[in-house]
Amino acid sequence: MIPKEVSEAIKSISGIIPGDRVLRDEPMSAHTSFRIGGPAAAFVVTENEEELSAVLGMLSETGAEHLLVGNGSNILVADEGYPGVIVRLSGDFESIEQDEDDPCLVRVGAARLMSSTSAFLTGKGLAGFEFASGIPGSIGGAVFMDAGAYGGEMKDVVESVRVMNADGTGLRTLSNDEMEFSYRHSVAEDSGMVILSALLRLAKDDPEAIAARVSELAAKRNSRQPVNYPSAGSTFKRPVGGYAAALIEESGLKGYRVGGAEVSEKHSGFVINTGGATAEDVLAVMRHVREKVYEDSGIMLEPEVRLINCSL
Ligand SMILES: Cc1cc2nc3c(=O)[nH]c(=O)nc-3n(C[C@H](O)[C@H](O)[C@H](O)COP(=O)(O)OP(=O)(O)OC[C@H]3O[C@@H](n4cnc5c(N)ncnc54)[C@H](O)[C@@H]3O)c2cc1C
Structure with a gap:
């Protein structure tokens, strides 16, 4: 069920942005480097500052939930998707x-x-x-x-x-x-x-x-990164006094796996999608890694990947 204010915003946006740039129920797996994520209620592509300003104005007036994305290489979108409007830049941008x-x-x-x-x-x-x-x-x-x-x-x-x-x-x-x-x-x-x-x-x-x-x-x-698998790069930020990858490896978590999500064997700082991973799989891996690393080192890793409509 799409929230009322989101439907209202999509209607207004459709009045100024051509239909082929206002996509409904657009799977976010097509727009993220993880190749994971359910549908966004709408995915709007703006091509210049004037369009972007008008679209953001409409979203703010209606109070509709929205998010601007770039190339989707640092985000994990929930399996249920995103109940608002995703805005992307193109054209002049x-x-x-x-x-x-x-x-x-x-x-x-x-x-x-x-x-x-x-x-x-x-x-x-x-x-x-x-x-x-x-x-x-x-x-x-x-x-x-x-x-x-x-x-x-x-x-x-x-x-x-x-x-x-x-x-x-x-x-x-x-x-x-x-x-x-x-x-x-x-x-x-x-x-x-x-x-x-x-x-x-x-x-x-x-x-x-x-x-x-x-x-x-x-x-x-x-040579060092699992570039052949979908991922969002480093899953966790570098903590003070250490490196996430080293801490994860020291906790024996290389190759740790839930469903299709895995701590990369090649670089333990990366959680990779080995095929068919869900956002829940990735989150389950992240939760376990955080708990185990904290238990072993006392360091709580913070996600670098931005979690969209989901949480640890
Ligand atoms: C294989 C791999 C290797 C990587 N290596 C590195 C690395 O070496 N170093 C590194 O720092 N990162 C790395 N990353 C992570 C990622 O590529 C970077 O964080 C990148 O800067 C994200 O850019 P994006 O356009 O994909 O942003 P997105 O993932 O689309 O968005 C990330 C955040 O930026 C915001 N955002 C995007 N565009 C705008 C905008 N125009 N205005 C305001 N907010 C905006 C979004 O709202 C979101 O909150 C890697 C990722 C992968 C998959």
């Missing part, structure tokens, strides 16, 4: 543009993938983004949680971020400082603001040298 006056500055739309951003920057001979080339998210999702890898993080390359409020008002630009970046966190997480694009500052370098570094990191990632 996939743009990438080098500044005419300062070639080391590049504006990237929130929906553009990290991999294609990296390819663009490598081609232009712009270095500094290599660390992010293998992160399978969007720029918006990466800025939202200050994604990082191999010693780099988004806060190292973000000059400023264009945002709007959760209700579609208040278009503005925030400086790197104002984004309040910290480990896997930014101010967007606290305020619900939407990231529209990021201005990145890079450094000039030889394209071949950049490409070599990107390849080296890709080889490292492929």
Whole structure:
């Protein structure tokens, strides 16, 4: 049963967004890297700031539950799905543009993938983004949680971020400082603001040298991570005073399995979907891992994966 305010919001949204971009009962398993998740009441694709602002305005007016998603590579959606509206960015939000006056500055739309951003920057001979080339998210999702890898993080390359409020008002630009970046966190997480694009500052370098570094990191990632299985990357955040993967391995949980969900044998920081895993399977693995690691080490692991309409 869809809540009344959600039906109302979908009706209003359908008045301004073409029907092929307002999908009803859309399975979230098609939009998440875990390949898990039941249907969203509606899945709305917005292609520019004007549309997004209008859609967010309608959602906030009706009070309908909603969530903005990027590439779905850091979320676990409940098997029952999501009883509200999922908003996704596309079109103009996939743009990438080098500044005419300062070639080391590049504006990237929130929906553009990290991999294609990296390819663009490598081609232009712009270095500094290599660390992010293998992160399978969007720029918006990466800025939202200050994604990082191999010693780099988004806060190292973000000059400023264009945002709007959760209700579609208040278009503005925030400086790197104002984004309040910290480990896997930014101010967007606290305020619900939407990231529209990021201005990145890079450094000039030889394209071949950049490409070599990107390849080296890709080889490292492929050799250490279970990249052939659906997952959401690291399941837990790095705790103070340790590494989640090491703690999980020390607790003898490599290969621990419930249904189709498994603590990866290759990298115990990842819970993988070995085929047909449900969200409940993943949650059961996560609960057991947390309990056992706490029992053995006294450290309570906190999820890095965002749980949508489900909980531990
Ligand atoms: C195989 C694999 C490897 C990974 N490796 C890494 C890694 O090395 N380092 C790392 O940090 N992460 C890693 N991840 C996790 C994930 O890719 C990152 O967290 C990524 O930044 C998520 O981006 P996304 O666009 O997929 O966000 P989603 O999963 O779609 O969303 C995550 C959160 O961001 C919010 N969000 C998304 N876009 C916006 C926006 N435009 N405005 C406001 N909020 C927004 C959503 O509401 C949600 O709360 C990995 C994942 C996988 C599957």
